[in-house]
Amino acid sequence: MSSAYAIEVDTLTKTFGRLKAVDGLSFTAEYGRVVGFIGPNGAGKTTTMRALVGHIRPDTGRAHVAGRPYRELTDPLGTVGAVLEAGAMHPGRSGRNHLRILARQGGIPARRVEAVIDGVGLGRAADRRVGGYSLGMRQRLALAAALLGDPAILMLDEPANGLDPEGIRWLREFLRGLAAEGRSVLVSSHGLAELALMVDEAVVVAHGRLVVQQPLAELRRLAGGRTVRISVPEPDRLAALLAERGHRVLGRAGDTVTVGGDDARAVGRVAFDHDIGVDRLLVEEPSLEEAYFRLTAGKESIR
Known part of the structure; x- marks a missing residue:
């Protein structure tokens, strides 16, 4: 066989x-x-x-x-x-x-x-x-x-x-x-x-x-995929503009807006087109550990 x-x-x-x-x-x-x-x-x-x-x-x-x-x-x-x-x-x-x-x-x-x-x-x-x-x-x-x-x-x-x-x-x-x-x-x-x-x-x-x-x-994609984190002086305004243009805004913490997906250029372009200065723009990908916990909904612990 x-x-x-x-x-x-x-x-x-x-x-x-x-x-x-x-x-x-x-x-x-x-x-x-x-x-x-x-x-x-x-x-x-x-x-x-x-x-x-x-x-x-x-x-x-x-x-x-x-x-x-x-x-x-x-x-x-x-x-x-x-x-x-x-x-x-x-x-x-x-x-x-x-x-x-x-x-x-x-x-x-x-x-x-x-x-x-x-x-x-x-x-x-x-x-x-x-x-x-x-x-x-x-x-x-x-x-x-x-x-x-x-x-x-x-x-x-x-x-x-x-x-x-x-x-x-x-x-x-x-x-x-x-x-x-x-x-x-x-x-x-x-x-x-x-x-x-x-x-x-x-x-x-x-x-x-x-x-x-x-x-x-693919495991990372199933766990939520990449995210774009963009720090700007006007986070609320940028978040609203991004949402209007169909971007998946995941949240806001301080001056940083988190957007689902990996199209950092498109996110930055929205800020540029509306004269919003960008202090920092990062593309982040879930680690294997993050993917694991997201997929198992945190019900298990790795020790």
Whole structure:
């Protein structure tokens, strides 16, 4: 069975006792793209990812990778690499030996160990004991382990956790590079500002259900799109003139008028044509975090 999608979740449902962790969730992820998996704690993100890699069985629905259930993959390590939680790492072993053991268990050539060590930037830390690693270094080691099989699909849960700003920038460029090679990367994170610089599109979930799946630009448009903020000495007069000409005036605060849409030139032209001086004119676009809260009506919190 083959599929054009790297990841397919179709009406997935999973219940733990009385808790419905995932409730009829459906979304897809394509090859060559980084997809952000966004939602508050308890939204069902980790449960969905665990279903995708065969750690749990869905009650109903499908969770497929490369066109089939994980358990049916002929080369699972070469198909999917996942970092879903802190893996078992013997504190007395070096990072390099940890990877060598995993490679041996998975039938992966030893040379691949050196490739992933270099790829994730472990450097000399690879020869240090894991027990002395910072959280950021443990994240790099976990990512190296996920990449041992040179998989076409990566699933990462909070991969930037513990990374310093330089490490976060490295991670962003690294994941973008993997997508440029044609791989599919699904990233779950609460760090929405950073995620916005990393992903091509976002899957937003709440209460185990899909809120929306859209490219970032469309997600921002659905959340209200761009706004023009213009500061003038006569805000009331300008607001009335803009409304007369069909502009969507969203409000006024002090000397600043906020107008829906991104046609800053047209807004400025109204002021110019009526001899209203302009002190400042800005075009603003909703951040990914703002889009998230607008789309979920502020009912969830990201912690």
